[in-house]
Amino acid sequence: MTDMTDPVTIPHPWNPTPAQARAWQTQLATRLRLQPLDPNWSTLAVADVSSDRGSPRLFATVLLLKRKSDGSFERLAEGYAEVRATFPYIAGLLSFREVPAILRAFDDLEARHGRSIRPDVILCDGQGLAHPRGLGLACHLGLWLDRPSVGVAKTRLVGQFEPVGPSPGDQSPLIHQGRPVGAVIRTRARAGPLFVSPGHLCDLDSATSLVWACCDGRRQPLPIRWAHEAVNRWRRAARINEPDASCPT
């Protein structure tokens, strides 16, 4: 009998063939734990990755934030990493391309912060459970780090849903293979809805309420916007100084 508490039962490579990657996803999905998130979560880590068209240079950023009692966020620390992509972008296999870069950004974050990071939840730009094999980027990262995680994507990958209402807060269940795997949420009037799904150590209700709690009238949750701004600011600076990338302050 294997130890059911291992984050990842068998370490796997990040540069497998597409067929091997799909097999790992099916295997890893069996390790997911769908459970309520601590409603009193306060520390949140948010990750984002960006790159120039056709360039194999991936820039990853992870921000560590603290949710204050008044609902605002405080920036505690940040980490950065530039990685050479070892896997192409293939719909359904995004985590094999971006997670390695995100893991290095986490390492940088810990190095700067001076101690191990144990965020109450990790917010990811991409799908969680709403995936062909139930293992979107949020699930994969959460499993690897053994931390609760939530996925929020701008467009659909899988699943069917009824039209979402026009008002902020309106939502519609995302159904895949007869199972509710996520929620389509209107976060801003006249803007496209977001696709939220749980990652690891989290359930659908927890995922949707957390994302909604991170929204402030804009289409994207504030943490996602901050991470996106941070990683793009760094990438643009690195593009000017060409070769090496000097991390932000």
Added chain:
DNA sequence: GCGACAG
């Protein structure tokens, strides 16, 4: 063969 297809 055709359509779909996170970032």
Added chain:
DNA sequence: ATCTTGTCGC
């Protein structure tokens, strides 16, 4: 993801 200016609308 990124390439890109202006433009329409609240």
